[in-house]
Amino acid sequence: MRSLTMESRLDLGFTFCRISATEFRAGRRRTAEKLLEKLQKSTAAIRSHLDLPEYVDPEFCDRLREKATRLTEEISRLEKMLRPQS
Secondary structure (H helix, E strand, O other): OHHHHHHHHHHHHHHHHHHHHHHHHOOOHHHHHHHHHHHHHHHHHHHHHHOOOOOOOHHHHHHHHHHHHHHHHHHHHHHHHHOOOO
């Protein structure tokens, strides 16, 4: 059950990445930054749970780690987009 919950949280993270990018393009930088901060915290929590062998069924762990890595990469792209241009 935890595996399904974690997968849902990761999927939701991708949705919030898209919303954050949309907010930025619409000129609502602060809203995009707040979403990004929440995404970073949530992703860090998921990663820490994946490091606990008793927390997630090992059968799903690799798939969840891959998805978490993709989400982290997407968050990094958002960070670059939101970084002030000099």
